[in-house]
Each structure stands twice: as C-alpha cells, then as structure tokens.
Amino acid sequence: MSTPAQEQVRAQERAAWLAETAFNALSAARVSLGRAADVTREVDNYLRRSEEEIFELPVQANRVQTADEPRPFQRNAQELADQADQRIRYARQGITEVRDRVADGGRALKAGRDALTELSELPVQHDTAAMDRLSHQLNTLDAAVGNFTESIDNADRRLIATREALDPLVNSSSHVDNRQAAAALITNAAQSADTQLMQTRAGLNTLNEAFEDTRGDSTQATAESAELARTFHAAANPTPRTAQHHQQAATEDAHKPKQSEIASRLRDL
Numbered sequence: 398m399s400t401p402a403q404e405q406v407r408a409q410e411r412a413a414w415l416a417e418t419a420f421n422a423l424s425a426a427r428v429s430l431g432r433a434a435d436v437t438r439e440v441d442n443y444l445r446r447s448e449e450e451i452f453e454l455p456v457q458a459n460r461v462q463t464a465d466e467p468r469p470f471q472r473n474a475q476e477l478a479d480q481a482d483q484r485i486r487y488a489r490q491g492i493t494e495v496r497d498r499v500a501d502g503g504r505a506l507k508a509g510r511d512a513l514t515e516l517s518e519l520p521v522q523h524d525t526a527a528m529d530r531l532s533h534q535l536n537t538l539d540a541a542v543g544n545f546t547e548s549i550d551n552a553d554r555r556l557i558a559t560r561e562a563l564d565p566l567v568n569s570s571s572h573v574d575n576r577q578a579a580a581a582l583i584t585n586a587a588q589s590a591d592t593q594l595m596q597t598r599a600g601l602n603t604l605n606e607a608f609e610d611t612r613g614d615s616t617q618a619t620a621e622s623a624e625l626a627r628t629f630h631a632a633a634n635p636t637p638r639t640a641q642h643h644q645q646a647a648t649e650d651a652h653k654p655k656q657s658e659i660a661s662r663l664r665d666l
Contacts, residue, residue: 406633408519413626413633415516419531420622422509426502426538427615433498433545434608440491441601443484447559448594450481454566454587458580467573474583478566481590485563489556496549503542509622510535521632527625534618541611548604555597562589 399407457474461467513535517528566586573579 405520408521409629409633412516412519412521413629415512415519416622416626416629419509419512419516420619420626422505422512423615423619423622426505426509427619429498429502429505430542430545430608430611430615433495433502434605434612436491436495436498437601437605437608440488440495441598441605443488443491444594444598444601447481447484447488448591448598450477450484451563451587451590451594453477454583458583458587461573461580461583462576467576467579471569471573471579471583475566475569478563478586478590482560482563482567485556485560485594489553492549492553492556496546496553499542499545499549503539503546506535506538506542510539516629521629524625524628527621527628531618531621531625534614534621537614538611538618541607541614544607545604548600548607552597552600552604555593555600559590559593559597562586562593 454474454477457470457477460470461474464470510532513528513531517523563586566582569579569582
C-alpha cells in the first residue's frame with residue numbers, strides 16, 4: 398500500500414507529464430496553424446494569376462464580335478478559361494491542405510486542454526492565475542479555429558462556383574455560328590467567374606488577417622505552457638538546478654513551420 402508521500406510523488410510526476418504534454422500539444426497547434434496561414438497565402442497568390450486570365454476574356458469576346466475571323470479569338474478565350482480552371486483546381490487542393498492543417502491544430506488544442514483539465518484536478522500545488530490565463534487563451538484559439546473552418550468552407554464553395562461559371566466556355570464548340578452568342582458566352586462566363594473569384598480572394602485575405610491575429614495568442618499560449626511545464630517538472634524533480642538534466646519537451650526549431658508540399662507546387666505552377 399502506498400504511503401501519502403509516495404502518492405504525492407506520483408501526483409507530482411503525473412502533473413509534470415501532463416504539463417509537458419500540454420506544451421507539446423500547444424506547440425503542435427501553433428505549427429499547424431502557421432502552416433495553414435502559409436498555404437492560404439500561396440493559394441491567394443496563385444489565384445491572382447487566374448484572375449488575370451479571366452480579366453483577359455472580355456477582350457477576346459470583343460474580338461470575336463469584330464474580327465474578320467472570330468474563331469481564333471474564341472479558341473483563345475477557351476484556352477484562357479481552361480488555364481484558369483486548372484489553376485483553380487490546384488488551388489482547391491491547397492484549400493484542402495489548409496482545412497487539414499486547421500483540423501490538426503484543433504485536435505492539438507483539444508489534447509492540450511484535456512491535459513490541462515486533468516492537471517487542474519491533481520492534488521498538487523497550482524499557479525491558478527497561470528492556469529486561468531492559459532485556459533482563456535485556449536478558449537480564444539478554439540473559437541478562432543471554428544471561424545477558420547467556416548471561412549475555408551466558404552472559399553472552397555466559391556472556387557467550385559468559379560469552375561462552374563467557366564465550364565460552359567471551356568466545353569463550348571470552337572465553331573462560331575453566331576458571333577453575338579459566342580461573345581455573350583465568353584462575357585457571361587468571365588463576369589460570373591470574376592465575381593466568384595473576387596469574393597474568394599477577399600475571403601482569403603480576411604482569413605489571412607485572422608491567422609495573423611491568432612499568431613500572438615498561439616505564441617503566448619505556447620510560452621505559458623512551456624513555463625508551466627518547467628514549474629511542474631521542477632516540483633517533481635526537486636534537485637539542485639545544477640544537477641538537473643531535464644531536456645525541454647520541444648524546442649522552437651523542432652516546431653518551426655516548414656514549407657508544405659502543396660504550397661511548393663502552387664508556386665512552381
């Protein structure tokens with residue numbers, strides 16, 4: 398049967414492990430959200446090139462109406478629409494990665510919260526103020542992740558709508574029987590696609606701003622949890638500081654965001 402002293406030692410060791418688990422989880426969340434922000438910026442930059450191609454479509458529509466031979470300009474319009482469509486398809490892959498990274502961040506935040514909840518219930522000395530600050534930061538980050546997910550879903554729906562707007566032009570016949578109808582097809586596709594793409598990019602810019610606003614909370618939460626881990630480890634390992642050989646659970650270098658595969662592909666296309 399364990400003595401009270403032994404039970405206290407086990408509680409301190411468990412507290413140290415939970416605090417370190419929380420630190421690792423919050424560090425992982427910070428990295429995941431940072432990578433999501435990086436890919437979002439890459440997707441937005443990539444969509445700018447699609448926007449330029451769509452801007453060129455009304456010029457081709459005008460030439461379909463006025464040129465001696467309209468078919469080359471209709472083919473030009475189809476090629477531009479097809480290029481824009483392909484870029485948007487790749488951009489949706491980037492959006493999928495953003496969604497996955499945010500989901501990873503959300504799961505990491507939950508793991509951190511679960512560890513802190515159990516930690517708060519252990520019969521050990523707590524820094525109540527620090528625990529309350531960390532809990533508040535987690536609430537803020539949880540709410541941000543929910544908003545990120547909604548923004549990502551909206552962006553994906555608009556990209557689908559953009560491809561649908563371009564589809565009649567991409568798959569139209571290059572044989573021109575009616576100049577006015579052919580020009581109208583190009584113009585309508587351009588207007589609808591441009592509207593959707595402008596809204597998509599506006600939403601991505603807002604999402605980027607939200608990621609940036611959250612960066613400070615995420616960094617602060619990681620720092621708070623690191624200090625908490627050090628405090629509980631010291632309580633569980635009451636040896637002179639010069640004799641302690643504890644290795645920090647995770648270093649900044651280990652959690653430094655790396656360039657994603659999708660972001661690299663988007664930049665190269």
